[in-house]
Amino acid sequence: MEPISFALLESNFQSKIDRDIKIEPKDWMPDDYRQTLIRQISQHAHSEIVGMLPEGNWITRAPNLRRKAVLLAKVQDEAGHGLYLYSATETLGADREELIDDLHEGRAKYSSIFNYPTLSWADMGAIGWLVDGAAIMNQVPLCRCSYGPYARAMVRVCKEESFHQRQGFEIMMSLANGSPEQKEMAQDALNRFWWPALMMFGPNDATSKHTAQSMKWKIKRHTNDELRQQFVDVTVPQAELIGLTIPDENLKWDKKTNHYITSPINWDEFWQVVNGNGPCNKERIDARKKAKENGKWVRDAAMAHAVKRSAINLLTA
Amino acid sequence: MSEKEWPLWEVFIRSKQGLNHKHVGSLRAPDAQLAVDNARDVYTRRSEGISIWVVASNNVFASDAAEADAFYDPANSKVYRHPTFYDVPDGISHM
Numbered sequence: 250m251e252p253i254s255f256a257l258l259e260s261n262f263q264s265k266i267d268r269d270i271k272i273e274p275k276d277w278m279p280d281d282y283r284q285t286l287i288r289q290i291s292q293h294a295h296s297e298i299v300g301m302l303p304e305g306n307w308i309t310r311a312p313n314l315r316r317k318a319v320l321l322a323k324v325q326d327e328a329g330h331g332l333y334l335y336s337a338t339e340t341l342g343a344d345r346e347e348l349i350d351d352l353h354e355g356r357a358k359y360s361s362i363f364n365y366p367t368l369s370w371a372d373m374g375a376i377g378w379l380v381d382g383a384a385i386m387n388q389v390p391l392c393r394c395s396y397g398p399y400a401r402a403m404v405r406v407c408k409e410e411s412f413h414q415r416q417g418f419e420i421m422m423s424l425a426n427g428s429p430e431q432k433e434m435a436q437d438a439l440n441r442f443w444w445p446a447l448m449m450f451g452p453n454d455a456t457s458k459h460t461a462q463s464m465k466w467k468i469k470r471h472t473n474d475e476l477r478q479q480f481v482d483v484t485v486p487q488a489e490l491i492g493l494t495i496p497d498e499n500l501k502w503d504k505k506t507n508h509y510i511t512s513p514i515n516w517d518e519f520w521q522v523v524n525g526n527g528p529c530n531k532e533r534i535d536a537r538k539k540a541k542e543n544g545k546w547v548r549d550a551a552m553a554h555a556v557k558r559s560a561i562n563l564l565t566a
Numbered sequence: 567m568s569e570k571e572w573p574l575w576e577v578f579i580r581s582k583q584g585l586n587h588k589h590v591g592s593l594r595a596p597d598a599q600l601a602v603d604n605a606r607d608v609y610t611r612r613s614e615g616i617s618i619w620v621v622a623s624n625n626v627f628a629s630d631a632a633e634a635d636a637f638y639d640p641a642n643s644k645v646y647r648h649p650t651f652y653d654v655p656d657g658i659s660h661m
Binding site for chain 1: 570571572574591592593594596597600607608611612628630631632
């Protein structure tokens with residue numbers, strides 16, 4: 250057989266992408282495509298499991314049993330989402346343990362939003378409404394991503410996540426309709442989470458270094474700014490409906506474009522947090538490391554038990 | 567990196583009686599029983615299944631993706647295997 254040239258392989262690959270044919274694990278793919286996916290999916294997986302921490306902070310202090318059961322179910326979902334995503338990276342040949350080590354050693358990134366503290370119960374509302382709302386906006390187009398296992402994981406995640414945003418909005422609505430103190434608590438949470446939520450979509454298109462290539466490969470379907478705009482447009486009326494105020498004096502509706510215009514985002518804060526200097530970066534990674542260390546004896550015991558049992562099965566077979 | 571990583575398992579779920587088990591994803595677990603237990607927690611939290619199969623991933627032998635064109639080629643020329651290949655005159659029903 251004639252050796253197939255790299256150029257031919259690459260043009261066949263791009264032509265599959267252009268025809269919306271999904272790429273599956275054993276198909277040929279350019280190394281950059283593989284590495285881009287491993288980076289993006291593992292960051293996504295890290296965000297899911299680090300995202301459990303700010304909410305886990307409130308499970309024992311939920312105001313009633315219903316809220317507690319809902320929050321537990323949500324945090325459990327995030328763990329499942331992390332697992333789907335780590336599994337997707339493994340189909341690309343990545344090693345899950347190495348990826349987790351990268352997170353713990355500060356070599357990997359995760360969503361900057363989880364480096365903000367959760368100071369009051371209202372933050373559970375703000376996170377569900379805004380953070381999960383922003384995540385859903387990002388994730389729905391990823392269900393059509395060119396890489397099959399990632400797209401399938403996202404379908405599952407989106408299906409499960411639809412209740413996350415609603416439960417958050419419900420918390421905000423209850424507080425906003427409650428006593429003046431409760432409404433103040435909801436407003437305070439919105440004030441603190443609004444800008445970090447907008448930053449979740451990543452840098453402006455002009456400065457986003459991966460966007461163009463990712464769009465060509467159909468890993469991404471929309472730019473960061475397009476998704477951010479969509480989020481602002483749907484969220485502002487939701488805040489108005491429950492009587493909360495978006496913390497942006499310059500926010501206005503633009504009749505010409507049919508979009509809201511916001512103040513410029515403080516990108517300096519974004520980069521500070523991404524680069525490890527947010528309010529809770531150290532606390533989050535320390536909690537992850539501690540969880541891994543404290544669970545080691547359980548993992549070891551389970552493995553020892555499995556080895557012992559398979560030895561017994563061999564003897565009695 | 568851990569010295570001994572838990573093996574990888576492929577998970578198949580039967581969503582209801584009468585349907586096939588269908589591949590839904592994978593997970594790591596020390597043995598088959600814990601793989602089933604974990605699969606229940608990860609893949610059937612919303613009543614998605616009534617039966618779970620797990621198969622150690624290294625026991626899956628797959629066809630070669632690079633050879634797919636040649637491998638499945640023989641079926642392409644056999645359109646007579648499909649009912650639409652045959653002409654049925656007007657007026658014939660129940661066929």
